Amino acid sequence: MSLLEVQSLESGYKILKVLWGIDLNVEQKERVILLGVNGAGKTTLLKAIMGLLKIFNGKIYFEGKDITHLRTDKRVKLGIAYMSEIGIFPNLTVDENLELGAFFLDSKLTHQRKQQMYEYFQDLLSHKKALAGSLSGGQRKMLGIAKLLMSNPKLVVLDEPSNGLSPKFVKLIINILDDLQNKEQFSILIAEQNIAFLDFAQRGYVIDNGKVVVSGNLSDLKSNNIVKKAYFGIEN
Numbered sequence: 001m002s003l004l005e006v007q008s009l010e011s012g013y014k015i016l017k018v019l020w021g022i023d024l025n026v027e028q029k030e031r032v033i034l035l036g037v038n039g040a041g042k043t044t045l046l047k048a049i050m051g052l053l054k055i056f057n058g059k060i061y062f063e064g065k066d067i068t069h070l071r072t073d074k075r076v077k078l079g080i081a082y083m084s085e086i087g088i089f090p091n092l093t094v095d096e097n098l099e100l101g102a103f104f105l106d107s108k109l110t111h112q113r114k115q116q117m118y119e120y121f122q123d124l125l126s127h128k129k130a131l132a133g134s135l136s137g138g139q140r141k142m143l144g145i146a147k148l149l150m151s152n153p154k155l156v157v158l159d160e161p162s163n164g165l166s167p168k169f170v171k172l173i174i175n176i177l178d179d180l181q182n183k184e185q186f187s188i189l190i191a192e193q194n195i196a197f198l199d200f201a202q203r204g205y206v207i208d209n210g211k212v213v214v215s216g217n218l219s220d221l222k223s224n225n226i227v228k229k230a231y232f233g234i235e236n
């Protein structure tokens with residue numbers, strides 16, 4: 001049984017269908033990347049998995065449980081955490097952002113988890129009372145990741161964490177995710193256009209016009225002509 005299984009998923013916005021029958025799965029402790037050009041449907045797919053969009057057709061299972069029509073907060077309680085491209089609330093403090101990430105934990109568990117996050121991200125501890133909007137781009141991403149992990153997720157869903165970051169910070173984010181996954185053993189589903197993340201993943205899917213056009217393990221992806229052309233600028 002896969003941790004996450006998406007079957008023939010069709011979704012979109014009001015009457016606009018964007019996803020046309022997506023099949024995808026994520027196994028325990030696996031790192032899966034979603035590649036695709038702007039507008040391909042990556043964000044739409046992640047939102048549909050999180051219950052933020054109406055499902056027109058198809059199924060979503062988490063640990064074998066049908067969650068196709070489950071409310072978003074209930075998906076979070078089951079163990080799926082999502083970081084959108086924005087990821088944080090700029091008008092709240094660092095501490096308040098972390099608390100929001102654990103909305104369903106009691107105050108003792110929230111406190112313990114916050115301490116854990118401040119241990120992982122010591123830079124955030126010194127900015128505990130600062131407004132999230134006053135942090136640097138890199139610090140905001142760290143906060144987004146810490147907020148994401150507050151709920152102790154089994155599956156972490158990330159939408160373009162590299163967006164707006166310099167190559168140095170992209171490397172740092174990759175190292176942090178690598179380290180935290182080893183410590184906490186969650187699975188990762190990540191939408192990215194930055195090829196630095198290709199080596200981070202074990203398996204991936206290329207989405208185009210709301211359909212999966214290529215899928216496979218890292219070496220399959222790297223040798224695929226569509227991927228080579230779109231991401232490495234190689235024609236053949």
Ligand SMILES: Nc1ncnc2c1ncn2[C@@H]1O[C@H](COP(=O)(O)OP(=O)(O)OP(=O)(O)O)[C@@H](O)[C@H]1O
Pocket residue numbers: 013016018036037038039040041042043044045
């Ligand atoms: N709120 C919305 N209402 C209507 N259409 C939308 C909405 N958000 C996205 N779309 C459309 O859905 C399609 C897929 O967009 P999506 O954001 O999922 O792509 P993406 O692969 O995540 O690209 P990007 O990397 O630019 O975010 C696009 O045609 C887009 O215009």
